[in-house]
């Protein structure tokens with residue numbers, strides 16, 4: 097997060113400003129409007145655990161159930177030092193909108209624990225996750241609220257949630273959580289779903305813009321689950337990835353990073369991207385000059401002279417401080433809420449197109465929905481089926497957002513909100529009937 101006004105950096109206020117901006121084009125029934133401005137339920141829990149050294153530490157956990165008009169609450173669990181109630185409320189709200197845009201029968205929820213997971217051992221993380229699950233037990237379940245992975249949480253952690261829930265429930269109910277490992281009832285294709293979904297959205301939007309993707313230059317902020325799978329697909333499709341960054345730094349190679357796979361392997365081994373100057377399989381500082389590479393700060397990636405920037409880390413990365421320096425003409429929002437409301441106004445005036453988060457990163461929840469369905473029906477779908485259904489879902493959602501933007505002459509974000517609000521209003525009307 098960068099400096100600036102308090103409001104500018106409160107994600108929940110940002111989310112409500114986005115809603116208001118969409119509502120200016122679409123008159124919602126006042127009762128529905130109020131239900132969207134206020135989460136259904138917020139829960140704050142204490143999560144005390146024994147640390148490996150015998151000391152006791154208590155962490156603060158959150159779950160926000162924003163809205164369930166369209167189905168069970170659904171959204172990830174984030175482990176990060178920045179997690180707080182305002183962040184979780186915003187993320188839960190965005191899930192309500194996203195699930196409506198991609199048309200899966202879920203409402204919106206989100207949760208998390210304020211901590212730096214890198215400071216915990218695996219045993220401590222497991223005890224923490226199991227205790228958190230015990231605290232959430234009364235309010236989660238396959239038809240009530242279904243968590244999933246997010247920043248710093250992964251299939252192993254989801255497996256602990258499912259296992260602890262099963263112990264408390266007295267039977268296995270894998271559909272209580274998605275993003276599990278295959279052995280725990282996870283779905284084929286879930287790990288890569290968000291990145292691949294973003295790739296489908298970008299490809300279709302470029303067609304709509306009349307742009308040829310091959311050779312377009314790309315810079316990506318965040319090289320975790322989402323950023324790395326997306327980078328692989330973009331590389332395969334012939335786009336030129338010139339810069340990548342993670343929380344510790346990054347690299348910029350104006351002629352293009354020769355191999356994403358080699359950089360992934362280097363980051364896996366060294367724990368960071370910085371210094372991953374790879375030629376073939378050899379990643380070494382010696383290659384820096386040969387590649388014409390430059391070092392980057394985690395944020396520096398966003399203001400490079402490229403065609404497309406992809407924030408895929410945390411919210412609040414494009415702000416009023418750096419928006420005027422952005423040189424790309426397209427922003428593909430893979431992170432949730434990476435662009436503040438003020439920054440968006442600046443970008444709009446400068447003619448920069450934002451492909452919004454609630455469409456761009458909806459691939460994860462689309463495959464989470466497929467996982468949930470497979471669990472409920474006791475089925476296992478092959479990867480080909482999952483990925484082709486994902487493509488269909490993302491293409492349909494992209495078409496819907498594009499046509500709304502044309503019909504109402506609004507930004508793609510406002511259009512995505514309009515698609516979501518129309519669907520939410522339908523559920524609201526039928527709930528009343």
Ligand code: NAD
Pocket residue numbers: 097245246247248249290317318319320321322323341342343344394395408409410411430431432457458460461
């Ligand atoms: P992750 O934990 O796997 O990776 C996050 C990455 O961001 C890491 O590489 C980390 O080093 C980097 N990062 C953190 N702070 C940074 C900074 N200041 N500058 C540059 N890089 C920074 O998380 P993820 O699952 O890839 O999630 C990334 C984003 O995508 C989040 O906003 C998340 O909410 C969103 N998202 C994830 C999914 C999913 O299925 N995982 C689905 C939808 C949206």
